[in-house]
Each structure stands twice: as C-alpha cells, then as structure tokens.
Amino acid sequence: MVVSLMEFPYELSYKWDELLPGMNILTRDVSLQDATDSVNYFKLRKLKQMLDENQAELQKATDPFEQIRMMGVHRDLKAIEREITDKLGTVILK
Numbered sequence: 001m002v003v004s005l006m007e008f009p010y011e012l013s014y015k016w017d018e019l020l021p022g023m024n025i026l027t028r029d030v031s032l033q034d035a036t037d038s039v040n041y042f043k044l045r046k047l048k049q050m051l052d053e054n055q056a057e058l059q060k061a062t063d064p065f066e067q068i069r070m071m072g073v074h075r076d077l078k079a080i081e082r083e084i085t086d087k088l089g090t091v092i093l094k
Contacts, residue, residue, distance in 0.1 A: 040084050047081045 051074065058070040 037088065040088055044081065044084055044088075047077055047084070051077050051081070 054070055054074050054077065058067060058074065061067045061070060
C-alpha cells in the first residue's frame with residue numbers, strides 16, 4: 001500500500017509547461033505535500049474506524065457514567081477529524 005501511494009501510474013505531460021508558462025509544473029517538488037496528505041488521509045480512515053467502534057460500544061453500554069465517558073471520547077475524535085479535514089479541504093471517505 002505504501003509503495004502504491006508513492007508510485008503513481010500517471011505522469012504529467014511536458015505540454016503543461018508550454019500551456020502555463022511560469023508555473024513550472026514539472027520542476028515543482030510536491031513530494032513533501034503529497035506525503036503529508038497521504039498521512040492525513042490515513043489518519044482520517046483510522047479515525048473513522050475508531051468513531052465507528054466507539055459508536056458501537058456506546059450503543060451497548062448500560063452504565064450512564066460509561067456512556068458519558070464514551071461521548072467525551074467521541075467528541076474528542078470528532079474534533080481531531082475536523083482539524084485534519086480543515087487542513088485538507090473537502091474530504092470524502094468511503
């Protein structure tokens with residue numbers, strides 16, 4: 001999976017530099033941004049799993065104090081999720 005993130009099957013055409021002079025599309029290094037975005041998407045998928053697990057446990061819980069604790073965890077996870085999605089912009093998870 002990590003290799004597939006770094007090895008993209010497509011490449012940019014040299015025509016882009018001709019169509020958009022001054023943009024330096026092919027010589028711009030975006031590898032750091034790509035790596036950061038990939039890590040953030042991974043974190044979002046993990047957060048979604050954690051939110052789903054917490055929701056399932058919350059529905060099973062009978063103790064009111066345990067439910068309150070799980071709601072706090074859920075709130076904290078959602079805050080982290082919002083923080084990451086604000087960095088990335090629009091995000092659609094499957």
